[in-house]
Amino acid sequence: MSRNDSDGAASHLVVSQISKRFGTTAVLDRIDLSIGRGELVTLLGPSGCGKTTLLRIVAGLATPDGGSVAIAGRDVTRTPPHRRNVGVVFQNYALFPHLTVGGNVAFGLRVRGRPRADIAKAVQRALSLVHLDHLTERPISALSGGQQQRVALARALAVEPDVLLFDEALSALDRKLREEMQGELRRILREIGATAIFVTHDQDEALTMSDRIAVMNGGRIEHLAAPHAIYARPATLFTLGFVGLSTRIRGTVVGSDAGVVTVDTSVGRLQAMGQFVPGSAIVMAARPENLRPASDSTDGNCVSGRVRSVVFQGSRSLVEVDAGEATLLAELTGAAAMGAVPGSDIRLSWPVAETFAYPAPGPSA
């Protein structure tokens, strides 16, 4: 299902060694990214990580300082945007206020000089794909935010682009509508087999929508993998922190055996997956759903503490536990969640196999 290996001949969009600086700051630092035909890759990262600049470079709206971009086997690094055959859905949609819904969708085809009859057909097709074929004659100002979003998508789809680019395309919608559109967008892109890059800072959106996620930070791709891999095995401390919640405990490696390290921490001796020489300063981490109230027979990592807060989230509760210098984060359900009351003592355990270790950043980081 997921295409982790897309460096082969199937690569439809190839970004290689792209660099870009604004003044003295490097915004993109030798980025490599290959996307297969029909694949949806999300660029996920905080603002200023370079994801939007990378998207603009692929669209041709910005020129890289170095490196190349190839779409469908054609080097387009020096090609202006109007000859790239890309479709862009902008954050604020950028719909032409002086044109109707149909006029907006037809825009790209008119500019390309397609025959009238073809344009009318393509417009109808694109609009029915987004379920707006009944609004063709409406002025843009008469549409809701969600409808404008769909028109923007239809406009980008109508030209049958080689690559679809979404720049924070859903961020202007409210939560419920956004979740609805995520599902719908996924369906449409599957239906037409579109190759797409999706820029977002919203991790839930990235996890829901993508075939693969590229987590970006400081102009580099920190981790490029399928959503479940990003979540379950974050490659770097940054990815761990940016995607999902986690418990993090600092410590020093005291022993290493067969991919498992033993670590001295302020809350006792624990174990984690990883290869480190004894004496290394590391950060070990675990996802909250792996933490459970410990019974006597539990093996794996075990830590005691006092419940600081409980956040009820419906089917589950997020429990924060003070344990010396560390804070544990556990996601509990059912009876276990009921038992956690602020101020009460609790003992939590989690499997060593679900404990990751990363080299500790400097004390300032």
Added chain:
Amino acid sequence: MSNRIAIAFAWTAALGAAIFLLAPLLVIAAASFSPTPVFDLPIDGASTRWYGRIGRMDGFWPALGLSLQIAALSTAISLVLGTLAAITITQKRLPGSELMATALTSPLMMPGLVLGIALLQYFRALGLGNAWTALLLAHLVVTLPYIARTMIAGLARFDFTLVEAARTLGCTYPGAILKAMVPALAPSFLTAGLFAFLASFDNYPVSIFLTDVRAKTLPIKMLQYIEEAPDPTLAALSTLILLATVILLILSDRLVGLHRMAGTAE
């Protein structure tokens, strides 16, 4: 309670202002149908004979022609140059954008008379003797600030992503400007053009110093008529100018809406 008084006060002021502002226009229209040469209001019997006399006023047609030429040409040139400058100013790609904006709109607040005499001395020093050219150049300074002010305001609200969207959809850069920016800015263009044209067409204090015996603009001619021999022919002419203005305003309202223009005017 004090709220109601305030609201009533505001409405009284607004209605009073409306009547006060319209009064001279209505009076001119009424006086143009005066049955006698002394501006009797046509209470008993109206006459349209003054309208027939407009064309026979001494030097009327050349003055009208000159004013229309100067107003149209200076507005057209200023529209192009003012819009280009406004793009640079609103895109803030150069340092000193604020300063450029202030400089471009500053002639609006300058006494027209002072601009007139300054240009008079300047053109004399340069040896520019042609009144037509002098008027056109002077009216560029009259029209440019109106255009710059309105276009800067309009462009500040314009979303330049539209241009990028058009480019990704297949437009060249100039094509994108033409197809995405120009139509979206139509209200601003219309407001800017309309008011610049009227400012030039109506200008007296700058033109008066730059005309010669042969080239006199309509406002100068009209003031001359009023001072020499005021009769209802002038009222008729004024009414026709008003009528043309009303038609222009109605057309603009149909095209973009007056409240949008009020928003772009300041």
Added chain:
Amino acid sequence: MSAITVGPITSAAPASPNRERWIAAGFAAPAMLILLALFVVPLGFLLAGSVLTGGGVSLAEYAKLLGTSYYLGVIWNSLRLALLTTLIAFAIGYPAAFALARATGAVRSLLLATLFLPLAASVIVKAFAWTILLRSDGLVNTVLITLGIIREPIRMIFTETALIIGSVNIFLPFMILPIYSVVAQLDRRMTDAAATLGASPVVAFLRVTLPLTIPGIVAGVALVFSLSVSAYVVPTLLIGERYPTLASTIAKAYLLARQPAFGAAAGVVLLVIAIAVITLSTRLARFGGGR
């Protein structure tokens, strides 16, 4: 003030800064050149012309202007006209702008039309209309007599009253529009919020609404003052020789008396007044907006 919603795509810097800068400079150059060649340099010539007489530099023209009681009176006439016009226009325009901002639909369109039409109409036409309205047998006198307010027609044309009426009439829209554009953007919830915080309507107006409309007031006052201080057509038609102003002095110096140096000096004085008004208003607007 004019907040734009621009997505991150546009917020990134342009592709090749140098080329973009040259294009930007090329776009701005023609307009800036016109401004320089036909506005800044001519004003420099004017300044030079006011002090260069015969062979050397002399302030004689300024001495004549600022040292004779007659010409001081002329300057005062111009200032007085501007002050009275601005004051009255503000008194009418400020509340009117509020009504205009609260109006909706057809009423708003109608009110806006009554604002735009006079603004678009020729100054000469309007001034001419007032000469007809204010004649002793004109409409104003007729109405006042019919209403029994006066018995005899009063002389209005060629009085200061006529001048001020005409001047306010012509410049009033320039007061209303800037104030309107600020008032229209006022968030009505502000006064509601003030009320919930315990402010009476009067206090809410004085402490919330009034400070928020200061930018509009400053713009309107500056515009009306600088326009009316240099008005030429209105005084010429409505009061004439009896009320000499700086503007009429300048025109006379050039068109009749052939005293360009003196006219230039008067022009510079008028210019200084205009610049002072603008500078002061910018400061005030910044002060008002910065709180």
